[in-house]
Amino acid sequence: MQTDLWSRTLLLRGRAQRIDPRLAQILFLGMLLAAGAYLRDFAIHPLQIALTFACGLACQRFCEALTGRPGRSLRSALITSFSVTLLLRAATWWIHPLAVSAAIASKFVVRWRGKHLFNPANFGVLAALMLLPGTWISAGQWGADVAFAGWMVGMGSIVTRQARRADISWTFLAFYVGALALRVMWLGQRWAVLLHQLSSGALLLFAFFMISDPMTIPNARRGRAAHAALVCAIAFIWQFCFYRTNGLLWALLIAAPAVVLWDAIWPAPKFEWNSKGESDETTLVPLPFNGGADRPGWADGGAVGARLLRLLRRQKRYLPVQPRLAGRDGTA
Amino acid sequence: MVRHEDKTVLSLMNDYRGEPSEFALVVPVPEVLHREQIHIGDRELFRRIDAYSSPRLVEYYDPNPCQIMMREMTPMDAARLAAGSKLRSAQTESLGVTIEAQYTVGEYDIVILSATQSDGLEEWLHINGYHIPPGASRALKPYLRQNMKFFVAKINLKEHAATGLSYLRPLQFAFSSPKFMLPIRLGMLNAQGPQDLVIYALTENGRVETTNYRTRQLPTGVDLPSSVKDDFQSFYKDMFDHQVRLNGMTTVFTEYVWNMAWCDPCAAQPLSQEELRKLGVFWLSDVNRLVPQMFPLPPQGMAPVILTRLHVRYSADTFPEDLVFQETQDTEHYQARYVLHRPWQGSPNECPAAKTYFEELEQRRRKEAENLADLTGWNMEKALRKAGLNPSEKPGPWWHGLWD
Structure with a gap:
């Protein structure tokens, strides 16, 4: 009885999460762009925005046609353009x-074992910053408004929760806030300094909309925690030891190759957006099975797939689903 | 403030008006400065750069609607805003203080200190006659922890008398450091209410902005009633106050960004190569000889110097951290510029077009009054009076005169 109830709950959860988290992300990023353009007078021309989206989507289609991959990542291309x-x-x-x-x-182009290595927007922006003239990043453009920060955290938590990658956002923020707090204490500054640093729109945008990209971070929860710590350490050193700008973005780029290492140390099924826009992990949730005594930790995202695999293995049901979990179906 | 790669030349001018004997300046610096790294600047240079980059009025005369006429343009002198943050502040190894160097430069007695304890440093400054406000040690501590040195200056009364000047000349110092910042927190110690700071940043590649606070441009190119010309300074002050209020006193405002080779319209002649060098622009060589022009067209080839003028009003609560800057690659010109249109002085009966002109003029003057109210936060009545309109007179309905 209890098992039936558990299965039904899972089915409901499965349906509720059929909304592609990328849709929410597109909606929120659109709101942020509109807010930035109208409330924060971003120095960006409508023509630049239009060209970015046109080129982003066209390039995605072109690369898909060239590589023979199924054309279903226009949503990701939209997010990158935003x-x-x-x-x-x-x-x-x-x-x-x-x-x-x-x-x-x-x-x-830059792929390793079926995963792309770099966060696309991170790579594109920093490549432009390094190689193209007349480019810059306005880290202070969002200001440090507490209400605006709260809004961003709210939206970011919804998106990362939907994509089941909220853990890396919060872990990263925990490490980073910890490091900033220690620095404030060591310097003998007021706590207002910490609040000011934490309300930075650039930091929150990074934590909730960039580092949380499920495709370019480790598959296992432990790996993601390690990666968050590494990115935090590099960003901190970059900003507060070398006094360079845009530490968070550079840290993510520099740390990207370490994802391969984390995935090797803590193997787990790769994240996939399937044709309905769900992750394969989510679609596996409503599979009927018995004996839910050993409940997998559904709600915490992370290594759900790995846990499910272990559970199914015990129940001899792993054969039909294992290739999908392992990401060997040729999809990307 | 001149910045190129990791090199900074900082020129500080204070609007100090108290007794010279009580003046004290404490500036955290990243290294022990040699005598040759310190220089006494010329106050006139500040006046020049201020005049060149001031917010300005432009005045257009409406053409005779019955004829085709050329437009005339007159650049106007504009408001001047006092620059400089005010720092007032006051030996022994037992206090953990080391005098790294000691110089007399012009009217200033300068010591470069390093310290191990902020309490000791505060006490040392008190013992040695520097008037620094209580609680200074807490503000000094973060700099001390970052292994910064302290540039401490007071007035050498004898030398000051010898200069025959009633004011203090600007201090300049040159140093290398990856940090591109301005320590404003120390200046807040003895501040009563918010302080204003105008920063002139000279860089090679693009405008300067803050990375830990929002930098935004002031509204510009707005049409205003022509009576604003009579009291542009008070208009600008009210406008700046209002913009600061709207942004919760958390924003740094850009007032001017222009290539140093020219200006349009010019509030004053651009600075010469020699003047720029005196301000510390060290990368200018004779190869890229700068010939400043007051023409409304860019000269052949831009100068490798861009001036960014930033204006910030801060208080201890709204600016908890020092200002950190970056040089962007943005070379787009910007100036805080306000436009007056002088009406044509003809008669409505001169030609049919003249009648339409006067009808439109009335609407335009209302719009100008609305702009004035928007920018300054004045109520509409005050703005209408300033525009020479009667607040009790309401504009006619939209269909008025439709069939004439």
């Missing part, structure tokens, strides 16, 4: 299209 317009500033109109094309192309 991120590029939110982050990158340029004096000329042709920078954004190049940056977003580099971002999308990196997904198809």
